[in-house]
Amino acid sequence: MLGDLPFTAARSSSRPPSAAPATPAPRWAGRLAVLVVAALALALAAAMLRAYWWAPETLWTDVHHDRDGHFGFGLDLALALRTGDLGGFVSHLSRSVVWPPVNGLLLAAVMLPGGPDLRLAIVPALLGWILTVVLTAVLARRLVETSPGAPSGAVPPGAGSPSAGPAGAVAAAVAGALALSAPAFALLGSDVMLETLGAALSALTLLCFLRAMETPRHHGTGTDAGTESGTESGVGEAVRRWRMLGLVLTVLFFHKGNYWGLVVASLVVTVAIESGVGLVRRARAAVGPVRALRPGRVVTRLSTDPLLIAALGVAVLVAVIYRRGPTSLDLFGRPVSLYPPENLVTVAYALLFARAVVAWRRHRDRLASALGVPGRAILAWHVLPVAVSFLIPKRLPGFLWFVSPANGPADATFEPLSTARFYATAAADGFHATPTVAVATLVLFATALVFKRRWPPGGRAVIALALVGTAGVIVHPHHQARFLASWLFAWWVGAGVGAGVLVAALARRWPAGAMVAGTAVSAGALVAAVTLPGPPSAAARAVAIRETSPSTLALVTPLLPELVGARTIGVVSSTGRTPFFAWALRVVCRCAVPVTTPWMTSGSSREAVAREVAGWLATTPADRLLVADIPMSALHMKEPGFAGAIDALATQTRYVPRGRVAVPAFSATVSVWERR
Template sequence: MVDVGRQDGETTGIPVIAPRPIPAAPPAIGKAREAPRNWLDIAAFLIVLAAAIGVAGIMLAGYYHAPDLLWRGFHHDRNSHYSFGLDLALAVRTFDPAWFFGELEKAKVWPPFHGLVLSAVLLLGGIDHRLGIVPSLIGWVMTIAFVWLIARRLFVDRCSGLFAAAVAVILTAASPAFRLISADVMLEGLGAGLSAAGLWAYLRAEAKPDAPGRWRLLALILTVLFFHKGNYWGLLIAPLAIAYATEHLAPIGRTLRQIWAATRLKAVLKATAGSPFLILAALVAGLVAAIYAHGPTALELFGQSVSLYPPENLTTATYALVFLWWTFTWLRHRAAIDHTLGTAGRALLYWHLTPIAISFLLPHRLSKFLWFVSPANNPDPNHSLSLGLQFYWRVFADGFHLVPWLAPIAVALALIGLIAIPRLTPGARAVFLFALLAWVGVIAHPQHQGRFMSTWVFSVWICSGVGAGALLALTRAWLPPLWRGAVAAALAAILLAVNLMSPMPKAAATYALQDASGPSDLELIRPYLAELDGAHEVAMFTTFGMSKLFAWVIRERCRCHTIVDDPFIAGVTSREEARALMSERIAQSTADVVVIIDAPHSRDEGPGFGWVYANMVGIVDAMADQTRYQRSNSYALPIDDATATIWRRR
């Protein structure tokens, strides 16, 4: 029997059925759902974890003693990521909740989780940019640990599982580009760790599908990953959804047939179409589409011009109406919905989808998320699938392996592991789907960067370890256990020795977006930093663009909320246009001190934003013409023949 989820006295609403709970799929014949653990598994994992923490400590010590070498690349995102975490930490230190929550509200394109972790590190360890890479190193250790746990979990046979885990961990830990990116103030390191944790949690839940606690853990990890960075979440959630659907195809199909048979489709359509929330949502969505089609739009309201473009607030309003419709539908049919979803569905709805859905009610968050994960995010006009495939293979071979010939071996082993999926523990296909779909996703995306591989490439090495473990399993018929263990240990030792004896390839730093030479960008502000002490507000202008570098350096020194303006001057096509924009900025400025950096030969020019000296030198002209600020000291900077000039308000 199928119960219709209509409460007594209801005359409207969508009928939601409550079918029998979906029974857990029985394990395959001769295959356990979960590998048993003993002291050897625990000891091996603890050794791997201790080694990963030790290596991460060495990486931190290397950066801690020479931190300036990392801060090269004026426009690099690490400046924004560190500045955000620093601001949160300083807001807590100075008991300034308005500043703290104001910064959190701004975290739309880049969600706040990394910044919160970084702020906690700075609050515990001290306000010091030498601690800025700690969140990434935490992610690196997490990745190593979960790579071991995932590869080991896929095998019931202990010897094959330990060998698979050893191969996967060696390839992951030895990866030069992955190490460099994980020793940076970037989101990739922690993103990889959370992605690996999510993959492990899925395998653990699949091993015991009736345990609600395991599904809740998966849901929480996925939620944290979403609030870390949306595209990392998308790369993981898609293969997990496909893997779950294909592994539970029969029970899901039975449930859908029950729903189709028991639900009056005409009544559902009528109830849905008659919902005032959905009618209003459709009208507002039509207005949003019309505004996007028309382009920049403004209305005169009470004598003021109100811009409607881009219609981000209207997009949020459309979503809010749909959210209200779902909320009232859920309230009417909660019991039936919960019964239909089952153990896994309930955990994901309440611990994962609901927090994300609520976050999209905040202004602009939904539209910013959709833009960031879409092909509209900084597309490369020269993009093509063939060029993407060639580029990412070079990155994989030359950047993510110490010797390029390990790359085809890793892929060959992964293909062998693919063949062995039927003999692995439940959920194994999720690992292979993650590796495949993530690789296809980055190739298809119209922006190509080597660091885009960082949060999922570990899954390729897990697949490689699975292939190695599957080959070892074939020797069970003619090799005694002791000999099998000796062969596995010898092969793992050889792989480790190859990686230990190979030098760091130069391509790794290139693909990790770390400049390997040149002066530190900190030299753009250090020579005159003391002159800015005590200023309430500082405005920074350069002839080569803008960066959060100045903000975090100034605030880290004073441990305070000094306002550091970097008024956006971009897209200028002539010296005269830059002069006019600069004159407007200076006329409106409330800064106590203005700093002008004049760099005729800057390595950080950005022609795509109009940041070329021939045009941007107009800001120097405008400063010389104005009378609001009086010229003070000038400093020759040991970088790009630049000069910094201090101007103080009269």
């Protein structure tokens, strides 16, 4: 499929070859608009960082929020690197199964020179916010300026009509203004969550795809075709651009799988539309060789392949174990659990991977020729790294669970209309300055859809991502308003293109006033983006899950002097297991002190939890305990049985109290115990 992709040079214009080249478009206005958007983004980001820098504790209000896990993972990586513990670094990295490691690695890179400082926690998300705002403006400008007035398809970069300048400026300004003024998106940008960096990588992927689709065909056609040096130059540029697309896709995959899935689905849809005729031709060409094969010979060959037989056997075993439920066997007198059979899933995949490698080695030349430059670059720089990563134990089943409908509430129901209303309300009230701005975004996006045939090759991926993302959140059983954040920028890009199209139409009727109108609209949009948003509304805070509650750091800081000198700290809390206490203790001591917590089975009775914690207390190597007795109502907890953890302390004799304080903000009591 990739070997027959459409490129700009192959179908960029309907004019005859002998026609005079188009007049270069005045692009300084569009570039100036992007620079202004970037300057505003940097200024606002500096203000957001400054606000968090002087009051970092206000972000941490829930011990069970995902941000605790994200920050704790990055902190562990940073501390391992700062102490030279490479084994610990690799160990922490290998645990990134559900949440891939890119965000944690970036956070570790920030804290490596800056130290384990809580004030640095939002830097990766803030960088993602800045990049998303700028790339939104860049995409909108590029989509307008590379296809002004083309009756079918796009024109080559550098050509266009005089209306491309003001139209590109308006597109960049409107798209950038929508991103700048989105209150919930700004809240996520000053958080430790993954949405803004995911949006930035998604936008960068679309830009790389757009640039790759503009390159000449791999066999040398294009403006420099016909000369040996021109052909080599075209091939080299195509390789570089498709390689960059593969690399960015790989980084996006290792950032978060569902963001990657939405983008890949959008690119596949775009390629299928752009290459519809070529795909049909390839399918017809493939029918002949398939008919010539003898089904009996194919079945015999596959049925005798040892790798395929072994993979099938392991797959059957996995299916049987999943159907049977919790299973274990005795191995040398010790019980070994086989449920869930995640490692067996990895074994089955490894066998199939080995078979694919054998097939590639046997048919490398034929497959490489069929893939072409785009396919080979994507295979080497994206497909192969992703495929190898699934060889890590539990990585493949963890990924499949995370992106599947299984990652959702057990009582979820499929109600698309009510779900659509939920997300429409979140988009209007949380991700736009006012509902009126949301309606204007929708109208401008619809305007851009009317002129979608005049978009450059690959530009329709923006439309595809907007529609695929919308459909994806509606059909997925897990509903959270922040799920809009990683792809909503595509709607803003489309709205910017719609505004640019209107200015371009005005320029054709009134050329003298096009620049004046474009300047006025651009300036007005950017001024409104800075002045229109006020303090985040309750709706925006609800979308970004930013509660105005007391800081949970109050549960840790009062008794820190009693923990000084501890070699291992155990945490017993009526909240259950949470990464919050571990990272909070390590941030304050600026050290990688081991922190251990007892396992508490969700849904267990208070008595059962007390027995679990009592067994842990009898064997844990912790020489100090941090005990947090918090009422259920204080942190909206839903596990009354976890109060049994506090009961277990009353029946044990291994630890004695060392200090105790009350935390009125949570109606809680926090104490430190030491081992006899």
